[in-house]
Amino acid sequence: MNVNGFYFAGIHSGIKDNASRDLGLIYAPDGAACAAAFTVNRFKASHILLDVPRLRRGRCRAVLVNSGNANACTGKEGLEDARRLTAVLARELEISAQDVLMASTGLIGQRLPVKKIEKRIPVLIRSLSRLRVEHFAEAIMTTDHFMKIREVEISSLGVKILGLAKGAGMIHPHMSTATMLAFLLTDAEATHLDLRSVIDAVVDETFNSISVDGQMSTNDSFFVLANGKSGVKVSTGKEMALFQSAVKDVCASLAELIVRDGEGATCVIEVEVRGARTRVDAQNVARTIATSALVKTAFHGGEENWGRIVQALGTTRASFRPEKVKIYVNGRLYFSEGKGRSTLRRKRREKHRVVIDLAAGAASARFLTSDLSEQYVRINAEHLT
Amino acid sequence: MNVNGFYFAGIHSGIKDNASRDLGLIYAPDGAACAAAFTVNRFKASHILLDVPRLRRGRCRAVLVNSGNANACTGKEGLEDARRLTAVLARELEISAQDVLMASTGLIGQRLPVKKIEKRIPVLIRSLSRLRVEHFAEAIMTTDHFMKIREVEISSLGVKILGLAKGAGMIHPHMSTATMLAFLLTDAEATHLDLRSVIDAVVDETFNSISVDGQMSTNDSFFVLANGKSGVKVSTGKEMALFQSAVKDVCASLAELIVRDGEGATCVIEVEVRGARTRVDAQNVARTIATSALVKTAFHGGEENWGRIVQALGTTRASFRPEKVKIYVNGRLYFSEGKGRSTLRRKRREKHRVVIDLAAGAASARFLTSDLSEQYVRINAEHLT
Numbered sequence: 001m002n003v004n005g006f007y008f009a010g011i012h013s014g015i016k017d018n019a020s021r022d023l024g025l026i027y028a029p030d031g032a033a034c035a036a037a038f039t040v041n042r043f044k045a046s047h048i049l050l051d052v053p054r055l056r057r058g059r060c061r062a063v064l065v066n067s068g069n070a071n072a073c074t075g076k077e078g079l080e081d082a083r084r085l086t087a088v089l090a091r092e093l094e095i096s097a098q099d100v101l102m103a104s105t106g107l108i109g110q111r112l113p114v115k116k117i118e119k120r121i122p123v124l125i126r127s128l129s130r131l132r133v134e135h136f137a138e139a140i141m142t143t144d145h146f147m148k149i150r151e152v153e154i155s156s157l158g159v160k161i162l163g164l165a166k167g168a169g170m171i172h173p174h175m176s177t178a179t180m181l182a183f184l185l186t187d188a189e190a191t192h193l194d195l196r197s198v199i200d201a202v203v204d205e206t207f208n209s210i211s212v213d214g215q216m217s218t219n220d221s222f223f224v225l226a227n228g229k230s231g232v233k234v235s236t237g238k239e240m241a242l243f244q245s246a247v248k249d250v251c252a253s254l255a256e257l258i259v260r261d262g263e264g265a266t267c268v269i270e271v272e273v274r275g276a277r278t279r280v281d282a283q284n285v286a287r288t289i290a291t292s293a294l295v296k297t298a299f300h301g302g303e304e305n306w307g308r309i310v311q312a313l314g315t316t317r318a319s320f321r322p323e324k325v326k327i328y329v330n331g332r333l334y335f336s337e338g339k340g341r342s343t344l345r346r347k348r349r350e351k352h353r354v355v356i357d358l359a360a361g362a363a364s365a366r367f368l369t370s371d372l373s374e375q376y377v378r379i380n381a382e383h384l385t
Numbered sequence: 386m387n388v389n390g391f392y393f394a395g396i397h398s399g400i401k402d403n404a405s406r407d408l409g410l411i412y413a414p415d416g417a418a419c420a421a422a423f424t425v426n427r428f429k430a431s432h433i434l435l436d437v438p439r440l441r442r443g444r445c446r447a448v449l450v451n452s453g454n455a456n457a458c459t460g461k462e463g464l465e466d467a468r469r470l471t472a473v474l475a476r477e478l479e480i481s482a483q484d485v486l487m488a489s490t491g492l493i494g495q496r497l498p499v500k501k502i503e504k505r506i507p508v509l510i511r512s513l514s515r516l517r518v519e520h521f522a523e524a525i526m527t528t529d530h531f532m533k534i535r536e537v538e539i540s541s542l543g544v545k546i547l548g549l550a551k552g553a554g555m556i557h558p559h560m561s562t563a564t565m566l567a568f569l570l571t572d573a574e575a576t577h578l579d580l581r582s583v584i585d586a587v588v589d590e591t592f593n594s595i596s597v598d599g600q601m602s603t604n605d606s607f608f609v610l611a612n613g614k615s616g617v618k619v620s621t622g623k624e625m626a627l628f629q630s631a632v633k634d635v636c637a638s639l640a641e642l643i644v645r646d647g648e649g650a651t652c653v654i655e656v657e658v659r660g661a662r663t664r665v666d667a668q669n670v671a672r673t674i675a676t677s678a679l680v681k682t683a684f685h686g687g688e689e690n691w692g693r694i695v696q697a698l699g700t701t702r703a704s705f706r707p708e709k710v711k712i713y714v715n716g717r718l719y720f721s722e723g724k725g726r727s728t729l730r731r732k733r734r735e736k737h738r739v740v741i742d743l744a745a746g747a748a749s750a751r752f753l754t755s756d757l758s759e760q761y762v763r764i765n766a767e768h769l770t
Contacts, residue, residue: 043699043707073695075724108692109725213678215693216700293598293678293757294765301766307493308600310458314428315601322428339460340494372678373766374759380679381686381758 003151003160004187004229005030007128010139013120015068015106015113023117024065024139025089025124026183031099032227034060035195037203039220045072046079047102048221050086054098058192061099063183063223064089065140066117067166069106070179072218081112088118092125103221105142105166105179133162140166140181143379148257150250154242159230161186163250167258168212179217180258182207184250188243189228194235198244199224206251209283210368212262213376214291259368264376268351269299271367275357281318282365285356288316289367296372302348306334309354324359388536388545389572389614390415392513395524398505400453400491400498408502409450409524410474410509411568416484417612419445420580422588424605430457432487433606435467439483443577446484448568448608449474450525451502452551454491455564457603466497473503477510488606490527490551490564521549525566528553528764533642535635539627544573544615548635552643553597564602565643567592569635573628574613579620583629584609591636594668595753597647598761599676644753649761653736654684656752660742666703667750670741673701674752681757687733691719694739709744 006028013023036055038048054060064086071078082102090097104112127135137147148165167180190198199222207222224247226234234243259268271290276282289295292312298305306327313325327335330353334342391413398408421440423433439445449471456463467487475482489497512520522532533550552565575583584607592607609632611619619628644653656675661667674680677697683690691712698710712720715738719727 041696041699042701043695070692073692073720073724075722078724108696109720215677215679215696218696218699292600293761294600297762297765300762303766307455307458310428311426311493311600311603314426314603316427335458335494337460339458339463372762374762376678377682377685377757377759377762380682381688 002130003162003185005227006185007130008132008136009124009127009129010132010135011120011124011127014116015066021135021139022066022068023120023124024136025128026063026136026185026225027093027128028061028225028227030227031059031061032225033058033190033192033195034223034225035192035199036224037199037222039217041216041218043073043218045070045104045219046074046082047071047104047219049079050082051101054101057098059099060101060225061095062089062093063101063103065103065181066112067105067140067142069104069110069112070108070219071104071112073109074111077111081114084114085117088121092121101223103181103223105140105181105219108218133164137164142166142179143168143263145261148254148261150253152246152250154246157232157239157242159186159188159232159234159243161246161250163254165254165258168261168263179219180207182222182251182254184224184247186226187228187230188226188232188234189230190226190234195224195226198247201244202248202251206248206255209366210255210259211287211291212259212265212370256368259370262370263379264373265370266373267299267349267371269296269354269369269371270351271354271369272364273356273358274364275359275361276363276365277319277361279363279365281358282363285313285316285318285358286365286367288312289354289356290369293372296369299352300371300373301346303346304329304332304334304344306340310335313356318358319360320358326357326359328355387515388547388570390612391570392515393517393521394509394512394514395517395520395522396505396509396512399501400451406520406524407451407453408505408509409521410513411448411521411570411610412478412513413446413610413612415612416444416446417610418443418575418577418580419608419610420577420584421609422584422607424602426601426603428458428603430455430489430604431459431463431467432456432489432604434464435471436486439486442483444484445486445610446480447474447478448486448488450488450566451497452490452525452527454489454495454497455493455604456489456497458494459496462496466499469499470502473506477506486608488566488608490525490566490604493603518547518549525551527551527564528648530646533639533646535638537631537635539631542617542624542627544571544617544619544628546571546631546635548639550639550643553646553648564604565592567607567636567639569609569632571611572613572615573611573617573619574615575611575619580609580611583632586629587633587636591633591640594751595640595644596672596676597644597650597755641753644755647755648764649758650755651758652684652734652756654681654739654754654756655736656739656754657749658741658743659749660744660746661748661750662704662746664748664750666743667748670698670701670703670743671750671752673697674739674741675754678757681754684737685756685758686731688731689714689717689719689729691725695720698741703743704745705743711742711744713740
């Protein structure tokens with residue numbers, strides 16, 4: 001599937017030591033309305049400092065992305081590096097530098113090899129093609145094992161949405177509109193304000209409801225570009241509802257792919273909290289359980305260790321009465337009336353499902369995480385990431 | 386060293402499958418003033434529900450402790466089990482059941498084998514001795530590799546303090562005055578209110594400033610017993626200051642032993658935050674960095690990965706200006722003026738030291754944690770703990 005009007009490239013520029021792709025480009029020659037959401041980490045990568053003012057115009061033509069280097073904690077020099085690379089790209093494309101956004105992912109605290117990258121920009125541009133989605137998807141990978149691409153067509157509207165993401169470690173996004181990077185490209189017609197409200201509507205329940213290791217990155221970024229090539233406006237009414245719903249599906253799907261590819265992950269753990277007094281309570285409980293090292297190691301062993309779930313729940317300040325709480329793991333009731341109900345099962349599964357009923361209200365939340373494995377430790381103890 | 390007036394026992398009662406000690410007893414025949422601090426986890430172990438009302442009297446004669454079973458999330462039956470065991474012990478010792486406290490540590494959600502334990506109580510009592518401190522210290526161990534015993538004599542006062550603790554996993558105590566268990570026995574003369582204020586004065590900077598895995602237990606408990614055998618009052622003035630300082634030293638030392646024996650731990654990481662606007666800010670930053678999976682795995686690999694420290698710091702809401710922050714690891718300045726200052730060193734050490742200067746005020750905090758290793762994952766994925 002192709003989304004009309006978007007071109008892709010992904011090449012090796014020399015940022016990574018091996019020969020794999022590390023520089024990607026999305027190009028929309030006729031421009032696109034755009035909006036983005038970035039990490040709320042207070043140390044923000046240089047690309048974010050560059051993009052935020054440029055995004056105020058609400059339109060862009062190109063997004064330059066590098067992997068292998070986060071260009072974070074690199075000071076003014078890091079911001080200058082990003083500015084220079086986007087300027088070189090703009091000059092070669094014969095567009096305004098203000099029309100170029102950037103995103104980076106990789107090791108924190110290293111300067112980008114600007115001269116190396118600059119020299120490769122003409123090659124990057126020459127390789128642009130509507131068909132090279134996978135080159136781009138590969139170029140943004142770091143510790144990822146597979147490309148993360150999802151596409152959907154809203155047939156009743158004739159609108160297409162293409163979603164691309166990367167992320168495996170330092171994953172616990174919290175974006176006020178996440179090192180996960182995600183890009184959503186559509187041929188729908190929308191203003192950047194429309195896109196901003198779509199981002200606000202979907203990000204909380206998708207990218208902001210996942211965690212691999214509880215570590216919020218300095219670089220998390222989510223871009224939405226709409227080039228209007230379908231001629232279908234999605235700014236109001238049924239069209240907006242359909243578009244928003246489709247965007248949410250793509251984001252939820254990409255978010256689950258990120259968790260499934262979490263560093264060292266052997267399974268996905270879904271934590272659903274029901275019966276919370278407030279949505280904040282539900283989110284807080286779901287997040288606390290999903291980020292518990294003891295819960296994550298138990299599931300790594302395939303063990304439905306409800307005692308550790310109770311322990312994690314007990315550290316939250318959510319409204320509940322302990323004797324009213326019910327805990328189910330993979331459909332089995334393990335805890336109610338303040339005590340255990342079943343003997344522990346141990347079974348490895350691709351996906352474990354924890355349901356907690358707080359019996360304190362009607363709010364709910366869902367959080368996805370991966371297990372904590374020896375491999376996670378090896379990846380992060382032995383490598384510079 | 387012996388503290389006059391305290392007797393100890395530790396035997397195998399059959400709670401643990403192997404033949405190791407799992408039932409311990411501290412006995413003060415003439416009674417002792419006592420106070421305790423317990424976990425703030427909202428699912429509290431049965432022993433805590435039993436002890437809280439009994440502690441109101443401010444005095445006790447015996448503390449019965451079992452390992453291998455947390456007697457937590459066991460409902461009314463669990464509380465009844467604890468009540469029955471302390472009643473049997475009281476009858477055999479010919480004291481009031483109200484004079485007996487209890488503490489448990491081990492797997493959550495299992496009933497205690499009450500009949501087995503009951504039968505062994507006479508043996509436990511017969512083995513009481515002033516010299517069997519190590520039998521007791523062994524009987525309270527779970528995944529611990531070594532006994533945790535510290536003693537100090539305040540020579541100017543002629544007062545002795547003996548500290549005993551256990552704990553290796555599910556360690557992130559937060560006691561309003563830890564499954565860490567700790568016992569402090571002294572021959573000082575003090576009221577239970579004195580002891581309560583000593584606990585309040587020391588627990589925040591000692592047991593509540595450590596973490597192995599960020600998991601607050603349902604069973605964490607810290608008991609202080611003072612039997613007055615020295616005849617030296619420590620309720621006021623210089624005596625109180627000296628006593629409190631000595632208690633703090635013993636607690637800090639036991640707390641560090643718990644971290645050093647943390648599940649899978651190969652090193653200790655000390656995080657010191659300086660220049661914070663408030664103590665709460667300093668504690669929040671120190672705790673956030675000390676519980677970061679990426680920081681802990683980096684130090685497991687011996688890597689001074691300051692980028693991950695910056696990332697973790699950036700997720701806090703503490704008052705600071707990013708460009709003012711300075712970060713040192715093992716004495717080397719890695720980060721200032723918003724950017725990296727040194728190339729990364731990689732060297733395994735017994736203890737790594739992180740210092741963060743927030744340049745926002747005069748408050749400070751210190752937090753101790755262990756590294757995150759493959760062994761931690763194995764212990765918690767493969768065993769029921």
